[in-house]
Amino acid sequence: MDTSLFLVQLLNGVQYGLLLFLIASGLTLVFGVMGILNLAHGSMYMIGAYLAYYFTTLTDSFLLAFIISGTIALVIGIIIERFLIIHLYKRDHLDQVLLTVGLIFIFNATQSYVWGNDPLGVEVPELLSGSIRLTDIVEYPVYRLFISLLCLVVAASMYFTINKTRLGMMIRAGESDRAMVENLGVDISKLFTIVFAIGVFLASLAGIVSAPIVSLVPGMGEHVLISCFVVVVIGGLGSIKGAFVAALIVGIVDTYASVLLPQISSMSIYLLMALILLVKPQGLFKN
Amino acid sequence: MSIFANKSEKIFIYLFFAIGLFIPLFLEGNTFYINKFSTIIILAIFVMSLDYLVGRTGLITLGHAMFYGLGGYIFTILAPEYEAVNFWVYTFYVMLISGFIALIVGLIVLRTSGIYMIMITLALAQMTFYFFADSIEYGGQDGLFIYIKPETSIFGLSFLDLDNETHFYYLCLLSLFNCFVFFKIIMNSSFGRVIDALKENPDRATALGYNIFHFRLIAYVLASSLAAYAGYLFALQFGFVNPSMMSWDVSATALVMALLGGLGSIYGAIIGSFVYEGLHYFIEHLTEYWMFFMGALIIVLVLTLKYGMAGFLNNLSGGKRS
Numbered sequence: 001m002d003t004s005l006f007l008v009q010l011l012n013g014v015q016y017g018l019l020l021f022l023i024a025s026g027l028t029l030v031f032g033v034m035g036i037l038n039l040a041h042g043s044m045y046m047i048g049a050y051l052a053y054y055f056t057t058l059t060d061s062f063l064l065a066f067i068i069s070g071t072i073a074l075v076i077g078i079i080i081e082r083f084l085i086i087h088l089y090k091r092d093h094l095d096q097v098l099l100t101v102g103l104i105f106i107f108n109a110t111q112s113y114v115w116g117n118d119p120l121g122v123e124v125p126e127l128l129s130g131s132i133r134l135t136d137i138v139e140y141p142v143y144r145l146f147i148s149l150l151c152l153v154v155a156a157s158m159y160f161t162i163n164k165t166r167l168g169m170m171i172r173a174g175e176s177d178r179a180m181v182e183n184l185g186v187d188i189s190k191l192f193t194i195v196f197a198i199g200v201f202l203a204s205l206a207g208i209v210s211a212p213i214v215s216l217v218p219g220m221g222e223h224v225l226i227s228c229f230v231v232v233v234i235g236g237l238g239s240i241k242g243a244f245v246a247a248l249i250v251g252i253v254d255t256y257a258s259v260l261l262p263q264i265s266s267m268s269i270y271l272l273m274a275l276i277l278l279v280k281p282q283g284l285f286k287n
Numbered sequence: 288m289s290i291f292a293n294k295s296e297k298i299f300i301y302l303f304f305a306i307g308l309f310i311p312l313f314l315e316g317n318t319f320y321i322n323k324f325s326t327i328i329i330l331a332i333f334v335m336s337l338d339y340l341v342g343r344t345g346l347i348t349l350g351h352a353m354f355y356g357l358g359g360y361i362f363t364i365l366a367p368e369y370e371a372v373n374f375w376v377y378t379f380y381v382m383l384i385s386g387f388i389a390l391i392v393g394l395i396v397l398r399t400s401g402i403y404m405i406m407i408t409l410a411l412a413q414m415t416f417y418f419f420a421d422s423i424e425y426g427g428q429d430g431l432f433i434y435i436k437p438e439t440s441i442f443g444l445s446f447l448d449l450d451n452e453t454h455f456y457y458l459c460l461l462s463l464f465n466c467f468v469f470f471k472i473i474m475n476s477s478f479g480r481v482i483d484a485l486k487e488n489p490d491r492a493t494a495l496g497y498n499i500f501h502f503r504l505i506a507y508v509l510a511s512s513l514a515a516y517a518g519y520l521f522a523l524q525f526g527f528v529n530p531s532m533m534s535w536d537v538s539a540t541a542l543v544m545a546l547l548g549g550l551g552s553i554y555g556a557i558i559g560s561f562v563y564e565g566l567h568y569f570i571e572h573l574t575e576y577w578m579f580f581m582g583a584l585i586i587v588l589v590l591t592l593k594y595g596m597a598g599f600l601n602n603l604s605g606g607k608r609s
Contacts, residue, residue, distance in 0.1 A: 037402050087590055093402055094347050098546055099589045101539045105582025113576050222535060226413045229406040237402060266421050270414035274395060277407065281398045 004138040009255050015144050017251020018151035019206055023224060024231040024243045025158060026202030032238030033174045033195045036085060037096050040103035042225025044200045047107060048073055048207025049216050050115050053122050062125035062212070069208050070201060077200030081193050089192075104222070112218055120216040147209050154205070155244060162240065171195065175238065227254075230273045236283030246284065290471040295600040296554050300467070303557060307460050311453045318452045325452070325524055327564045328459040332466050333517035334544045335556035339470050340510035341542065342551020343479075344503055345486040346397070349405050349538050350412030353392075354511040356533030357385050358518030360419065363431045363528050374437040374449065378516065385515030386508050393507040397500060412533055420530040430529025433522060449523060459520060463557070466513060470553045473509070482506055543585050549597030558597060 027041045051072055055065035080103070088096050123129075124143045131139040162168035170191050173181045182188045206224075214220070231250050235242025250269050257268035264271070276284065291297040307328075314320045337351045361381050366372045396407050420428050439447040439458075447454045473479045484492045485499055493499055522528045531537075544563045548555025566584065570577040 031402070037405065084586065084590075093405060094341070094542070094546070094550075095589050097347065097349065097405060097539075098543060099586055101543065102582040102585030102589065104539075105578045105585065107582075109576045109579035109582065113579070226410060226535070229410050233403065233406050233410065237406075263421075266417035267414050270410055270417075273407075273410055274414075277395060277398070281403075 004135055005259075007134065008138060008140060009259055010252070011140060011144070011148075013252035013255035014248065015148045015251070016255055017248040018148050018155075019210055020224075020227060020231050020251055021244050021247035022151050022154060022206040023203050024228040024235070024247055025155070025240055026199035027228050028232045028235070028238055028240060028243045029171075029202075030196055030199035031232075032240075033171055034085075034089070034192050035178075036088060036196075037093065037100070038085075038196075038199065039097060039100035039225065040080075040107060041199070041203050041228065042221035042223070043104050043107035044073065044076070044203035044221070045207040045224050046111060046216075046221030047076070048204030049122075049211040049214070049220065050111055050120075050207075051204070052208040052211040053115070053120050053216055056122050056211075062122075066208055070205060073204030074197050074201050076204075077197035078193055080200070081196035085196060086189070086192075107221070108218065115216075117218050122211040122216070124212040143212060147213070150209060154202070158240065167194070227269065230269050232283075233273055234276050234283055236285040239283070239285040242283060242285030290468070290475060292552070293601055296552070296597070299554055299558070299600065304460070304464060311456055321452045321456050322524070323568075325456045325459045326521075327560055328456075328463050329517050329520045329524065330541075330544070330564065331557045331560040332459075332463050332520070333514050334541050334548070334560050335463075335466055335470065335553060336510040336513035336517070337538075337541050338545040338548065338550060338553060338556040338559075339473075340506060341545060342553075343474070343482055343486065344506045346400065346503060346507070347405050347542075348396070348408040349535065349542070350396075350408030350410075351511070351514055351541060352533045352535070352537035353408075353412035353415045354385055354389060354514040355518035355521070355537060356419070356528070356530065357388060357415070358515030359522030359528035359532055360425065360431070361385060361515065362519050362522055363433055364425065366433075366437070369435060371435050371438045374439040374447075375441060377437055378519065381515055381519045382512040386512035389508045389511030390504070392511075393504045397503050397507060409535055409538070412538060413535060416530050416533050416535075419533070426529070428530060430527055432527045434526075436523060436526070455524060462516070462520065467553060467557075469513075474553070478502070478505070543588075547588060549599075552597035555597035558600075 023041070023045055027038065030036055030038055030041075048069060051069035052062075052065050055068050056062050059065060059068075084099060084103070088099060124141075128143045128146050130142050132142055132145065134140050160168075162171055170181065170186055173184075173186070174188070174191060174195075178188065181191075227250065231246045232243055234250065235244070235246030250272070253272055254265070254269050258265035261268065289297070291300070310324060311321055314324075333351075333355050337348070340351070341347055358381050361384050362377055365380060365384075366377060392411060396404055396411065399407055419425050419430070425431060436449040439445055439449060447458055449455050449458070474483075481492065481497055481502055484495075485497070485502055489499055518528075518532060521532065540563070544559035545556055546559070547563055548557065548559025567577065567581065570580050574580070
């Protein structure tokens with residue numbers, strides 16, 4: 001592998017890793033604060049991508065589609081938390097698994113009813129459709145750089161929100177001692193709704209921005225969900241910092257494995273996870 | 288001592304197997320429905336093994352289908368392609384090898400528990416899925432075909448012809464019966480009592496000197512190799528194996544069936560499989576988008592039915608919860 005290919009793959013790996021972080025951070029945030037494992041998290045990624053497709057075709061503007069789809073995702077998040085997840089706070093893990101599996105079934109059936117089972121695609125918005133010349137012979141698509149940048153902005157604003165704002169303070173408090181937060185007069189049910197909606201929004205956001213670079217197929221949500229599991233298991237469940245580091249590792253390993261070791265490429269990240277678990281059963285950054 | 292935990296279980300089991308014995312007589316010649324029943328009975332064996340694991344040890348796995356698929360693959364890979372092998376010998380091989388794999392997997396996944404275990408079992412099952420889906424040697428997405436079905440002679444005597452649908456049905460029914468009795472014996476043994484104690488209060492069981500990890504590992508290996516046996520039967524019935532047998536939704540659906548029947552009740556696995564598959568068959572005929580209604584049903588179920596159909600039947604017959 002020559003240097004330029006190496007560089008392009010590194011950029012691809014980082015971009016994929018950052019996208020994974022976007023999704024995994026929502027999963028890990030919801031778990032960290034609410035103690036809920038949302039298996040339908042991947043479905044929200046899928047729904048985001050399909051909504052982006054729908055509204056781009058409808059309005060001819062990716063920016064408009066971006067805004068509308070993001071809003072719908074937030075609303076879906078609030079509805080799911082208010083009507084379903086709210087019953088799970090005092091239940092065990094198994095009920096969480098089963099209820100969210102039920103949601104996956106519903107989302108998948110809805111997707112196949114509304115959009116059918118044929119692969120769909122979204123065009124890269126015109127403004128971001130060009131390529132940047134990296135060296136004399138290597139070009140890199142602007143849109144992929146845009147995704148990386150957007151993910152970094154989201155990561156930075158998450159860091160800021162959690163560490164510097166009042167909401168962040170409540171989130172951190174909720175992670176360490178839920179009962180105490182409630183006793184101190186914080187409206188915990190409102191906090192849970194906000195956090196869950198943010199989690200769903202992050203997954204959908206990832207779906208929306210990746211719509212132009214992936215093909216939209218049934219089952220895309222589950223695939224992403226399982227990669228996210230690998231990320232949060234490696235990073236330590238509930239730790240956003242861990243998710244960030246692990247997502248980059250997973251993104252880069254996955255990308256290089258598909259170039260260097262195509263025979264085992266789809267297994268590589270799972271092998272990585274098994275190895276890390278043998279050494280650190282709680283992940284790299286135990287929360 | 289009776290192996291039944293309560294009256295409703297006893298009535299259900301007698302009724303189920305009595306009706307089961309005569310089903311082929313009623314369906315004389317209708318191989319479609321005989322095959323359908325065989326498939327559901329195989330599924331019930333798979334669900335029963337999961338029901339024991341999740342319901343009795345309290346360890347939640349979302350990767351049980353991995354062993355279901357492995358059962359089929361182990362047979363197909365080991366058996367010579369154009370030669371009839373002995374069914375019983377290969378039953379032994381399939382269960383032994385899958386048990387060994389379960390031992391290794393168990394050593395990794397049982398180091399964790401709760402949410403972690405759910406995610407790790409799922410990820411490892413998915414890894415196995417991709418291993419077979421990507422391997423050219425094992426047929427990739429299309430899987431492998433079984434051209435010659437095994438023969439079933441014991442000491443030269445053969446009672447069963449696996450190509451005959453009715454014979455195969457009785458083999459499945461017998462397997463389910465054995466499986467049920469096996470789990471019941473285990474539950475009533477001292478091993479089973481320790482397993483119950485571990486679920487109830489792991490700390491106290493440890494204080495009493497039991498090694499939690501060893502007991503959990505044994506339960507995991509037992510349940511996994513029975514799941515593999517079910518997968519082996521499935522492969523024989525359809526004459527092929529492919530990676531979709533171990534996809535995540537097979538594990539998830541089996542969990543739903545176990546919950547539907549009543550977790551940890553063992554006989555509930557039979558109820559759960561039949562009720563779920565019956566509903567599935569019914570809804571599928573009404574609409575192509577049956578998943579929507581199954582999803583809604585699962586959600587309603589989780590929110591309302593805490594002890595499954597088995598608990599419901601037990602309440603009807605006025606018994607106490609076991």
